Amino acid sequence: MNTTPFPLMSSLAEAPTLDYRTLNGAARPAETLTAIIPSVGRVTLKRAVRSVLRQSRKTTALVVLDRPAMRSSVERLLEGLPHVLVLTPGGVGGAAARNLGVQAAQSSHIAFLDDDDEWVSEKSAMQLVHAGRDTLVSSRSLLVGASSRVVPEKLYRGSDSPDGSVVDYVFDRSTVRLRRHFLQTSSLLCSRDIALQVPWDDSLPRHQDWDWLRRVERAGHRVQMLPEVLVRVHQGTHGSISRTPDWRASAAWVESLGADIGSHSRADFLTSVIARDAFASRAWLSGARHLAAGLRAKPHPAAVVVGLSGVIRAVNRAG
Numbered sequence: 001m002n003t004t005p006f007p008l009m010s011s012l013a014e015a016p017t018l019d020y021r022t023l024n025g026a027a028r029p030a031e032t033l034t035a036i037i038p039s040v041g042r043v044t045l046k047r048a049v050r051s052v053l054r055q056s057r058k059t060t061a062l063v064v065l066d067r068p069a070m071r072s073s074v075e076r077l078l079e080g081l082p083h084v085l086v087l088t089p090g091g092v093g094g095a096a097a098r099n100l101g102v103q104a105a106q107s108s109h110i111a112f113l114d115d116d117d118e119w120v121s122e123k124s125a126m127q128l129v130h131a132g133r134d135t136l137v138s139s140r141s142l143l144v145g146a147s148s149r150v151v152p153e154k155l156y157r158g159s160d161s162p163d164g165s166v167v168d169y170v171f172d173r174s175t176v177r178l179r180r181h182f183l184q185t186s187s188l189l190c191s192r193d194i195a196l197q198v199p200w201d202d203s204l205p206r207h208q209d210w211d212w213l214r215r216v217e218r219a220g221h222r223v224q225m226l227p228e229v230l231v232r233v234h235q236g237t238h239g240s241i242s243r244t245p246d247w248r249a250s251a252a253w254v255e256s257l258g259a260d261i262g263s264h265s266r267a268d269f270l271t272s273v274i275a276r277d278a279f280a281s282r283a284w285l286s287g288a289r290h291l292a293a294g295l296r297a298k299p300h301p302a303a304v305v306v307g308l309s310g311v312i313r314a315v316n317r318a319g
Contacts, residue, residue: 179248
C-alpha cells in the first residue's frame with residue numbers, strides 16, 4: 001500500500017501552503033472533524049462541499065483531487081467555498097486519495113464523502129457523539145435516483161451479534177434491490193488514529209470500502225450504525241474516481257478473505273456479484289462456474305435472481 005504523502009496545496013488565497021512534512025506532528029484540538037472528499041473534478045463536488053460547510057458542527061472540507069490538470073477548474077467551481085485542496089500525482093485511485101487525505105487532516109476525527117453524495121446538516125454533530133477512540137460510526141442513507149428509498153432496513157449491530165462480521169452483513173443479498181443491508185463510504189466517520197492505523201488498501205480495484213471496514217473490525221475497533229438518515233447517496237452518476245469494476249478482481253478478493261466470512265455470505269457474493277458481473281461481461285463459462293459454486297452453498301433466492309440479471313445486461317448491450 002502506498003501511504004507516502006505528496007505535496008499539499010490550499011485552495012484559499014489567504015491560507016498558507018500546507019507543509020506535508022509537519023502534518024503528523026501538529027497538535028490537534030479535541031473532537032475536530034475533517035471531511036475527506038476524493039474527486040476527479042466532477043461538478044457534483046460543489047454540492048458535496050456545500051453539504052460539509054452546512055454542518056451544525058464545524059467541519060473542514062478537504063478535497064483530494066486525483067486529476068491535477070483539473071486544479072484550475074476545481075478552484076473556479078469551489079470559488080467562495082472554504083476548503084483545502086490536496087493534489088495527487090494523478091490516477092492513484094480512491095483508496096490512495098483517502099489515505100492522503102487522512103495524512104493531511106489536522107483534526108482528531110475524519111469522515112469520508114464521495115464527491116457525488118451529500119450530508120444532512122446534523123451528520124457531523126450526531127456521529128461525533130458516538131465516535132469514541134475505538135468506534136467507527138455509520139448511519140442510514142437515502143438513495144436518490146429514479147426512485148428514492150431509505151437504506152438499510154436492518155441496522156448493523158456489531159460482530160458479536162447474530163449478523164456476524166461487517167463483511168457478512170454487507171454480503172447479505174436477501175432482497176433483489178439494495179434495501180435490507182447497506183453500508184456505504186459517505187456515511188463513515190472515525191478517529192483519525194483509526195484511519196492511520198488501518199489505511200485503505202490501494203491495490204484493490206474494487207470493494208475498497210468493504211475491505212477497509214473488514215480490517216478496521218479485525219483490528220479490534222467497533223462499527224456502530226445510527227438509525228438516523230444522515231447521507232444522501234446519488235445513484236447513476238458517471239465519472240467516479242473508483243476504478244472500473246472487474247469480476248476477476250471480485251473473485252480474487254473474496255478468495256483472499258478465507259474464513260473471514262460465513263458460507264452463506266460467500267454464496268450470496270459469488271452469485272449476486274461475481275456471477276452477475278461475469279455474465280454481464282459475456283464471460284459465460286466463468287459466470288456459470290461461480291453461479292454453480294454459489295448455489296452449492298445455498299445463497300438467498302434474491303442473490304440468484306441478481307446473479308442471473310447479468311445475462312439480461314449482456315443481451316441488452318448486444319442488442
